[in-house]
Amino acid sequence: MSFAKPLATLRTSAGLPTGRLALWWLLASEVIIFGGLLASYVMQRLGHPEWAYEAEHTNIWFGAGNTIILLTSSLSAVLAHQAAQTGDGKKAARYLWLTIGGAAWFIVNKAIEWTGEISHGFTITKSGFWSFYYTAAGLHGLHVIAGATAMAIVALDAAKNKELQRVEYVGIYWHLVDVIWIFLFPLLYIAK
Amino acid sequence: MTTTTASHHADAHAAGHAHDDHEQSFFVKYLWSTDHKVIGFQYMITGLLMAMIGGYMAYGFRMQLAWPGEWIPGVGFLSSQQYNAYVTTHGTVMIFWFAMPVLIAAFGNWLIPLMIGCDDMAFPRINRLSYQVFLISAVVLIGSFFVDGGAFGGAWTAYPPLSAKATMNLSPLGSTMWVLAVALEFVAFLLGGINFITTAMNARAPGMKMMDIPIVVWMIVVASILFMVSVGPLVAGAAMLVLDQQLGTAFYDPSGGGDPILWQHLFWFFGHPEVYVVLLPAMGVCAEIITCNARKKFFGYKTLLYTVFATGIISFFVWAHHQFVAGIDPRMANVFTITTLIISIPIAEMIFLYIATLAGGQIRLNVPMLWALSFVAEFLLGGVTGIFLGASGSDIYFHDTYFVIAHFHYTFVPIAVIACFAGFTHWIPKMTGKMMNETLGKLHFWTTIVGFNLVFLPLFITGMWGDHRRIYNYDHFPDLSTQALQDLRIASTVGLLIMIAAQGFFVWNLIWTWKKGPAAGNNPWQGTTLEWSTTSPPGHGNFHPMPTVYRGPYEYSVPGAEADFLPQSQPPA
Numbered sequence: 001m002s003f004a005k006p007l008a009t010l011r012t013s014a015g016l017p018t019g020r021l022a023l024w025w026l027l028a029s030e031v032i033i034f035g036g037l038l039a040s041y042v043m044q045r046l047g048h049p050e051w052a053y054e055a056e057h058t059n060i061w062f063g064a065g066n067t068i069i070l071l072t073s074s075l076s077a078v079l080a081h082q083a084a085q086t087g088d089g090k091k092a093a094r095y096l097w098l099t100i101g102g103a104a105w106f107i108v109n110k111a112i113e114w115t116g117e118i119s120h121g122f123t124i125t126k127s128g129f130w131s132f133y134y135t136a137a138g139l140h141g142l143h144v145i146a147g148a149t150a151m152a153i154v155a156l157d158a159a160k161n162k163e164l165q166r167v168e169y170v171g172i173y174w175h176l177v178d179v180i181w182i183f184l185f186p187l188l189y190i191a192k
Numbered sequence: 193m194t195t196t197t198a199s200h201h202a203d204a205h206a207a208g209h210a211h212d213d214h215e216q217s218f219f220v221k222y223l224w225s226t227d228h229k230v231i232g233f234q235y236m237i238t239g240l241l242m243a244m245i246g247g248y249m250a251y252g253f254r255m256q257l258a259w260p261g262e263w264i265p266g267v268g269f270l271s272s273q274q275y276n277a278y279v280t281t282h283g284t285v286m287i288f289w290f291a292m293p294v295l296i297a298a299f300g301n302w303l304i305p306l307m308i309g310c311d312d313m314a315f316p317r318i319n320r321l322s323y324q325v326f327l328i329s330a331v332v333l334i335g336s337f338f339v340d341g342g343a344f345g346g347a348w349t350a351y352p353p354l355s356a357k358a359t360m361n362l363s364p365l366g367s368t369m370w371v372l373a374v375a376l377e378f379v380a381f382l383l384g385g386i387n388f389i390t391t392a393m394n395a396r397a398p399g400m401k402m403m404d405i406p407i408v409v410w411m412i413v414v415a416s417i418l419f420m421v422s423v424g425p426l427v428a429g430a431a432m433l434v435l436d437q438q439l440g441t442a443f444y445d446p447s448g449g450g451d452p453i454l455w456q457h458l459f460w461f462f463g464h465p466e467v468y469v470v471l472l473p474a475m476g477v478c479a480e481i482i483t484c485n486a487r488k489k490f491f492g493y494k495t496l497l498y499t500v501f502a503t504g505i506i507s508f509f510v511w512a513h514h515q516f517v518a519g520i521d522p523r524m525a526n527v528f529t530i531t532t533l534i535i536s537i538p539i540a541e542m543i544f545l546y547i548a549t550l551a552g553g554q555i556r557l558n559v560p561m562l563w564a565l566s567f568v569a570e571f572l573l574g575g576v577t578g579i580f581l582g583a584s585g586s587d588i589y590f591h592d593t594y595f596v597i598a599h600f601h602y603t604f605v606p607i608a609v610i611a612c613f614a615g616f617t618h619w620i621p622k623m624t625g626k627m628m629n630e631t632l633g634k635l636h637f638w639t640t641i642v643g644f645n646l647v648f649l650p651l652f653i654t655g656m657w658g659d660h661r662r663i664y665n666y667d668h669f670p671d672l673s674t675q676a677l678q679d680l681r682i683a684s685t686v687g688l689l690i691m692i693a694a695q696g697f698f699v700w701n702l703i704w705t706w707k708k709g710p711a712a713g714n715n716p717w718q719g720t721t722l723e724w725s726t727t728s729p730p731g732h733g734n735f736h737p738m739p740t741v742y743r744g745p746y747e748y749s750v751p752g753a754e755a756d757f758l759p760q761s762q763p764p765a
Contacts, residue, residue, distance in 0.1 A: 003226075006312035007738065008305060008395040018314045022390040029382055029420045036425020036461075040432075040454055048449060124441055128449040131441040135432060 023169045027176050030143070034180050037139065038187065041132045045191075054129035055192045057122055062113040063189035066106050067181065070144075073102025074178050077151075077171040080158075084168065089161035096155035096167065099174060103148035110141055133188050140180055147177050226316035227732065229623065232301030234323050236616075239293035242330060243608075246285035247692060249278040254647075258678075258685035260665040272664040273362060276345025277337070279662075283348030284370070287466070288377050289330055291608035295473040296381070296419075297326070299615055300388050300412045302623060306723035306730060307406045309397025309739040309761070314390045322384040329376035336369035344370035347662070349459055352444035352452045356436040368437050375430045378423050385416035397722065397761075399741035404760065406721045406745045407483075407490065410497060411476030415469045418504050422465035429458035456518055460511035467603065468507045472500060474611030475542060478564040481618050482546055484719050485561040486553030487756055489746045492545045499538035499545075506535040516584045517591045525584040532582035539575060543568060554749070554756075558717075559633035563614030566641055567606045574602030577652065592662065595655025598648045605644055613637075613698070621716045625728040626709030632701040639694035646687025650680035718757050721745050725761050 009018055045051055080095035114134075124134040150173065154166045222230060248266075253275055255264040263269055270278070301319070305312055313319045336343040341363040346355040350370070358364035392405065392413045432443040433455065442448020444455050483490045490496070512520055512528040546568050555561070577599040580586045590596060613636075621627050651659075654677055659666070666672045666681075715724040726735050739761040747758035 003317065006310070006316060006733075008310040008312045008314045008391060009316075011310060011395045013396040013400070014393040016394075018390055018394045021394055022315065022386050025386045025389055025420070029386070029424060032421055032424030033427045034424075036458060037428035037431075039425070040428065040458065044451065044454070047451075124435070124439055125448075128442060131432075131435065131443055131450075135435060135441075139428070139431065 017165060019165060019169055020172075023172055027172070030176060030180075034136075034139070034183070037132075037136055038183060041136060041187065044128060044132070048128060051127070051129040052192050054122075054127050055188070057117070057120075058133070058189045059113055059116070060189050062109060063185050066109050067185050069102050069106050069109070070178050070181050073099045073106075074171075074175055076102070077174045081168045081171045084158065084164040087161070087164070089158045089164055092164065092167045093155040093159035096151050096158065096170070100148045100151050100155070103144050103151075106144055107141065110137070136184055137188065140177070140184055143177050143180065147174050224320070226312070226320050228301045228305050228313045228316070228319060229730065231319050231323050232298050233623070235293045235301060235326070236298035238323075238327060238330060239290050239298060242285050242289035242293070245334070246282050246290055247695075249282035249285070250688060251692060253278045253282070254685040254688045256664070257666070258682045260667055273342065273345060275664045276347075277343040277363075277366070280345050280347050280370070281333070281337075281343055284333070284374065286604070286608060287348065287470070288374060289333065291470040291604065291612075292377075292381060293326060294612050295470055295477070295608065295615075296388075296412055296415055297322070297384055299408065299473060299477060299619075300384070300416075302619060303406075303723065304388055304391055304409055304412065305395070306622075306726070306734060307409050307721050308392060308395060308400060309722045309735060309741065310391070310395040311733045311735070311738070313387050314395050315387050318383050318387055322380045322387065325376055325383065326380035329373045329380060332369055332376060333373035336363075336366040336373070339365040339369065341366050349463070350433070350455075351459075352433065352436065352455050355455075356433060356444050358437065364437075368434055371430050371434050371437070375427060378427055378430075381416075381419060382423070385420050388416045389413050389420075397739050397741050400760075403494065404741055404744050407479040407493070407496060408473065408476030411472040411479075411500065414500050414504055415472040418465045418472070418507065419469045422462045422469075422508065425458045426462040429455060453515070453518055453520075456515050457511070460514045461508070463514065464511040465504075465507040468503055470607050471603070472503075474567065474607040477611050477615040477618075478567045479546065479549075480719075480721070481560045481564040481614055482549055482568075483746050483748065484618075484717050485556045485558060485564070486550050487556070487748045488549055488553040489744075489748055490545075491548035491551075493744070493746070496542060496545050499541045502538040503535060503542075506531060506538070510535055510582075513582050513584070513587070516587045522584075529582060529584045533579065536575060536579060536582075543572060543575075559628070559630055559637060560614050560618035560717075562634065562637050563610050563617065566637070567610045567614060570610060570641075570644070571603060571606040574599060574604075574606065577602060590655065592660055593655035594651040594659040594661055597661050598651035598655060601648045601651075605648070609640070609644070613640075618717070619723075620705070621712035622723055622728050622730075624705070624709070625712050626705050627712050627716060628705045628709060629701050632697050632704060636694060636697035636701060639697065640691055643687050643689075643691030643694055647684050647691060648687075650684045650687075654680050654684075715759075718755075720747055720757050720759050722760050725759050 012018065014021060076095045076098040080092045080099065083089075083091035083095060122130055124131055147170065151170045154163070154170045157163045158167055225231065252264060252267040252270055255262075255267065256270045256275055261269075301313070341358075344350070344355070344361065344363050344367040346361050346367065350367075354360050355367055358367065361367050392409055396405070432441070435441040436443050436445065436450075442450040444450045444452045446452065479490060479496070509531045510528060512524060513532045516525050516528075577595070581590055581596060581599055617628055617633055657677060659672060659677065663669065663672070666677070712728045714726065714728055716728075717724070722735075722739055722741070723730070725739060740763075741760050742763050743758060743760055745760055747753075747760075749756045750758055
């Protein structure tokens with residue numbers, strides 16, 4: 001079913017495109033969800049110094065590797081935006097698929113890491129630390145999957161040179177997924 | 193000549209229906225529509241149906257409290273487990289599935305595009321998705337009554353460990369379905385809220401500056417921002433609660449290293465701003481109606497906005513006044529007492545602005561105006577009694593008594609019921625093109641108001657005499673089973689029966705309006721805002737041609753003007 005955009009979508013009284021405006025509000029709501037979760041974690045962690053011994057069992061190499069993968073994938077998201085700005089939808093789509101590849105690699109690493117931890121008995125119910133570890137990283141993982149799905153949809157359109165402005169929007173969202181991880185990595189892996 | 197007129201008419205007709213040139217099925221037109229007016233109706237109707245469910249629950253448990261252990265017509269015998277489920281669902285439904293969908297979603301959908309002069313929401317398909325997620329959330333909540341163990345009975349605040357442990361709440365599935373339903377509802381309102389904010393920021397008619405936006409649009413936008421900023425931590429908290437319930441984690445269980453007070457903080461960090469999330473749209477609705485029917489410019493438009501922003505900001509620093517008896521540090525209790533008393537200042541200022549708007553106006557006492565005026569009066573009672581609860585010293589005695597129940601119903605009933613009917617009777621001529629019956633409207637108004645006050649005035653007294661709010665049968669408590677207290681409980685239940693019966697006038701009025709309501713015309717109340725400059729009901733695309741704004745929203749009784757009102761779209765002479 002075709003859908004004609006109403007005038008309301010195209011107006012810009014506030015001086016910036018409606019899609020980008022809505023995206024910033026979406027990011028604000030995401031920041032607050034993760035802010036609440038991480039603030040809860042930090043408060044509990046300060047009350048439980050013994051969680052440091054639990055945190056020693058996290059694998060910092062997996063965490064660091066995933067940080068590099070995620071940050072690098074943001075580079076290709078920026079390159080996709082650059083290509084979209086010059087009107088080269090095909091190139092933008094290729095870069096987006098590269099970013100999705102980074103997301104997939106991140107998830108595969110995470111799966112290997114978690115399988116190892118769970119098989120060593122560090123399950124979500126082992127202690128408060130592991131509960132927060134799986135909840136926070138799991139919620140972030142869902143955002144990685146959601147962001148990759150959104151990028152795939154945008155990439156399919158962009159390859160046909162349609163809705164190129166959306167390349168920028170998924171890019172901004174992808175940076176948020178990055179930034180959240182930048183907070184999770186030290187809080188869950190480094191602080192011991 | 194005749195031919196020209198006819199063809200001109202046909203042109204206008206074609207332009208008005210350019211989008212629906214193909215015949216739309218009932219499904220596409222009413223259930224799969226992206227039109228903001230249809231979605232507004234969907235929210236309104238769903239909200240009112242959910243209010244009937246919430247009202248039915250109230251009927252069930254108030255009958256049990258007035259005549260404990262007796263057979264209740266239409267309910268049967270109410271077990272203590274059912275009683276808890278009814279109380280919980282009543283609270284949850286009335287706030288999340290009645291007040292929010294009606295005041296924010298329904299009025300937001302109806303009014304924002306019409307009042308800012310555009311053809312739809314900025315994201316019509318996200319708008320539709322928002323309603324669909326909301327509908328699923330309602331189905332999940334109602335469905336929880338039919339699973340093993342029944343619906344959740346741990347109160348709408350869902351404090352752990354009661355909410356987290358199935359061995360305590362006896363509803364292993366119902367409690368999780370309750371959390372999921374609430375979480376889905378949050379998702380629906382995040383989608384809807386971002387849509388409202390973006391639309392009001394970006395899709396205004398040419399010429400409409402920030403300070404030309406009607407108050408109710410401002411209020412809905414500020415409420416959406418408050419909701420968005422406050423609900424995030426509770427979304428995370430809800431995920432943690434589900435994990436506690438279903439996987440056995442110990443986020444809120446002290447025996448496993450968790451903390452039950454953490455939930456209380458996450459819940460009330462949302463729960464208190466939530467009061468203002470529903471209050472602000474209600475205040476906005478009443479501001480529009482009072483200004484229009486006082487035939488006077490709103491007194492202190494900018495002052496009102498500043499008080500709204502102040503309320504919004506302060507509302508994030510008051511949440512722990514719900515936790516004075518939860519073992520928080522008394523020094524913290526002092527801080528939260530002070531912030532709580534401070535927030536009454538901007539709210540009182542708003543009330544003064546409403547009264548100043550009325551002063552010296554040529555007041556028309558039509559049905560919407562009666563509702564709006566009673567909102568101001570009744571809400572004032574709710575606000576004033578809140579001071580007793582905001583001060584930690586007296587709250588320790590009032591905590592969890594019926595005084596609290598009476599207090600917040602004197603805020604929430606004016607918000608959800610009175611302001612809803614005010615807005616409904618004011619804008620239904622616009623949305624349907626038909627006038628409602630004034631006599632039936634007044635009968636409905638007076639019976640509802642009498643019933644409402646009879647329900648909750650006695651509860652202030654029973655609360656002060658010590659009635660605890662979570663008791664199923666007072667006969668088990670010798671101190672509380674006196675005849676004087678029981679008489680007040682019966683009076684309260686009779687009040688509820690009057691209030692429920694009063695809604696018959698409303699249903700009768702709806703049917704009357706549908707069958708023989710006279711045509712409303714474009715502007716039945718001689719209003720100035722943009723929605724009154726288009727047809728009733730507005731066609732697809734709302735305005736033909738699209739309006740341009742030349743003046744502020746409330747130019748009533750301007751000296752030297754011919755009419756006593758100047759529409760926003762009227763060019764300067």
